[in-house]
Amino acid sequence: MYKLYGSPGSGSASVEAALAEVGAHYSVTRVNTGEGKHLTEDYRAINPRQQVPALELPDGTVMAEGSAMMQHLADAFPESRLAPLPGSSARAQHDRWLIFMAVNMYEGELRKAYPGRYSSDPEGAQAVQASADAYVKRHYEILEQTIGTGPYLFGDAMTMADIYLWMLASWMDQEWLANHCPNVFRLASVVRARPRLQTIHEAHFG
Template sequence: MSFTLYGAAGSGSVPVEAAMTLIGLNYKVIEAVTWEGEAERDKVALANPMRQIPALILPGGETLTESAAILIWLADAYPEARVGPRLDDPRRAQFLRWMTFIPAAIYSMFWVRDEPSRLGGDDAAVQEQIKQRTAERIAACWRIMDSQITPGHFLLGDELSVLDLYVTTASRWTPRRARFQVEAPRMAEVVRRVDALPALQDFWAARFPFGPDDAV
């Protein structure tokens, strides 16, 4: 079986790719850097009319979109990989809570940040204000999540889940890891562990190389 994923390095497809790598699935990536213009967004149009990544084509031809939905589906579809709590697991409620919190409260801000003219028009000062305010909103959401979650070795306890992959990726976006460390110190300890997972070292190097601003 083979999967096809529309994605891009450093994007919301990265946690999906990381999950499929850990599970051991056969997949290929169609690179579509959608924030770089209409031509890149058009690459995704047949798979996702929103022209957004990630979009995952299952072996049977069905399409899944939305990073959280894909990650939850992967965890449920491959329970033997143990990358997410099952329905009867007491951690399941908090798993679902935070898997939906990230796209609803944090990821959604980047639709505005990528092109602030979408809401702010052509006024450069307004666009800059939008960037500053969305960065503050993202930081505040990380702070709230950190205050509500009780990590173990990983975010939900001692076992890695796709939530860890999601947070590890998203925490490297604006306002970046230095601010994430300040706002979410307990989660920062976890993402350091995920950064260092031996099974993902080659993957991180290829799909989201670490820069000087990524250390926490």
């Protein structure tokens, strides 16, 4: 049994979707970040960075970093075929774009949502937010150019990278996304419509 620590609308959405898609037995423990539940000492013992998500594996060990969890689940459930074989050129490309999204787009979204954390100047938050918005959009436009006829990032088969992109796209202004990155918008819509993800999407994004 896997235990996912997460909060609605947070980065735990992609991991919850991944757990559902691979067919894992799992439970979800809600850590409401809006109420500061991730900042308690009890949660610090689970994840020293006091961030969600965190994932307890069946052997009782705990890992953090959502993109790493998704790579782990792909390898732990190879029959799901949610990532190419480790060591292959295809896997290298999959991991490249998954990490591209994690370290650029996700990180930029944090700066958009919490600009005050990124400046010691109380007057600097607005500038941080504006810069982050432009930064995130630039990386969406880069990713837009890599998506072909799809329906997924690498053709006919959905991967963990597609699930991660669905989550990120759900945080974006949908009108901007449809107008500027129609391939990304279409891909996210296809992922959202998958039977195992519909309920998760509603729970996290309404």
